[in-house]
Amino acid sequence: MAISDQKYTDLTKFVGQLSPQVDLDNRRMLKLVRGFQDKFEEISPGAFRFAFRIFLIQYPGEQQILQPIERCLQADNSQLVSYSKETELLRLLKRLKDIDWKNADVKIDKISFSAGGFGPVPDKITLDFTDKLMIRENDYLHEDRDVVIPMSEGIAYSKLAVLQQLHLEYWDTNYFSEITDGEQWQVSIHYSDGTKQEIWGSNAYPLGFDKFRDLFEEIDFDTVKPKPVPKKIVSDDSNKFYDIIKYIPTIEERTSGKWLNEKGLGRHPYYQYEDIIFDFITDVNEFVENNTEINIRDYQEILLISGIEVDIQSFENVDVSKAAEDIVLCLIYAQIKQERLVEGSLSVSLRNGVMLDWLKRLEELGK
Numbered sequence: 001m002a003i004s005d006q007k008y009t010d011l012t013k014f015v016g017q018l019s020p021q022v023d024l025d026n027r028r029m030l031k032l033v034r035g036f037q038d039k040f041e042e043i044s045p046g047a048f049r050f051a052f053r054i055f056l057i058q059y060p061g062e063q064q065i066l067q068p069i070e071r072c073l074q075a076d077n078s079q080l081v082s083y084s085k086e087t088e089l090l091r092l093l094k095r096l097k098d099i100d101w102k103n104a105d106v107k108i109d110k111i112s113f114s115a116g117g118f119g120p121v122p123d124k125i126t127l128d129f130t131d132k133l134m135i136r137e138n139d140y141l142h143e144d145r146d147v148v149i150p151m152s153e154g155i156a157y158s159k160l161a162v163l164q165q166l167h168l169e170y171w172d173t174n175y176f177s178e179i180t181d182g183e184q185w186q187v188s189i190h191y192s193d194g195t196k197q198e199i200w201g202s203n204a205y206p207l208g209f210d211k212f213r214d215l216f217e218e219i220d221f222d223t224v225k226p227k228p229v230p231k232k233i234v235s236d237d238s239n240k241f242y243d244i245i246k247y248i249p250t251i252e253e254r255t256s257g258k259w260l261n262e263k264g265l266g267r268h269p270y271y272q273y274e275d276i277i278f279d280f281i282t283d284v285n286e287f288v289e290n291n292t293e294i295n296i297r298d299y300q301e302i303l304l305i306s307g308i309e310v311d312i313q314s315f316e317n318v319d320v321s322k323a324a325e326d327i328v329l330c331l332i333y334a335q336i337k338q339e340r341l342v343e344g345s346l347s348v349s350l351r352n353g354v355m356l357d358w359l360k361r362l363e364e365l366g367k
Helices: 046-058 067-072 088-104 153-166 209-217 248-252 275-290 296-305 312-316 325-341 345-351 354-365
Strands: 021-023 032-034 040-042 108-116 124-128 133-137 147-150 174-176 184-191 196-202 204-206 257-260 270-273
Touching: 046 067, 067 088, 108 153, 108 209, 124 209, 153 209, 153 270, 153 275, 174 204, 196 204, 248 275, 248 354, 270 275, 270 345, 275 325, 275 345, 296 325, 312 325, 312 345, 325 345, 325 354, 345 354
Parallel strands: 174 196
Antiparallel strands: 021 204, 032 040, 108 124, 108 184, 124 133, 133 147, 184 196, 257 270
16 A cells, blocks of 8 residues: 555644644744744644544544544643643554554655755755665755765664654654744655655754754765774584674674763764664564574564563573573564664673673574
8 A cells, every 4th residue: 555545644644733843942842833814823733623524524434443533632622732742632643644654564765854044055965775875965066065875784774763763754744933044954755655755844843853863964975984894703604593693703892882862962862883783683684584484473472481571681681501592593583672662772782791692502503
């Protein structure tokens, strides 16, 4: 199913409108819209109430599914929109959006970003996940600004993971404030089904925009230098688990990345893994996909049957010196999955030697 065929679009298009925005100083505020005589005013859920009634008339069979939203609309407007917290109405609409998005099964092929104020035309930076390229271009300046850098699998994985966390599908098409002098920005997203999403703003931003901006501004186009290739095992590629254990020398160095923005200066702290760690994650996931006979996908059930709780603290106490290959693989896979729930958790097992013990046990079992 394409994005344009989503069932609940007439309702979920309000997710961005009913979500708060932030201003230039990162202060939260209700979304502003143009009202009577082109004046700015805070968003009101009145338009959504009308759209909801029309939707129920057009799709009466959806009434049971939409009952929770109908109950929400019995409250007054002050309970339906908020700049300080996620309302129940917004949470329910996001759930509908998630259903549509899962059914659409699309991915980002390419995304571009530019931002600037009055003055020189800003650069446009593009992340091309299809051709694995990072591109800076500027068609208006006389100096040569165009630069193309190859994007490694690790960088692509890292940036796509952040984009997935930000849920760009929730964003509205525009964000603006009454301030005229400042910054104007634009985002263009190309999806795998051919759909293009355009978002722009002026001195106002969706939540999480700083983290989005970092994906582009952290790229150093002016001082690009080749990085040394990390050490990997290359002599024992006959090992059954070579695609995973080849990272043992890298993980023996006990380095994985670092926390960024730990002081939380208007941005949510997040863990930035080194490229080689994202390569490791990718290879583990591909191993699971390509070796279905080991049945690692049921890792939670397998570990629980073996008396192992699926949490970081329990993992540290597991003795794998005599563990079977399926248990060790399930531990590795579970730890990688935990990273999605608890950011930075994978770095703990990489630095304390737990992941290294698991990999060395796999090396023994794969001979």
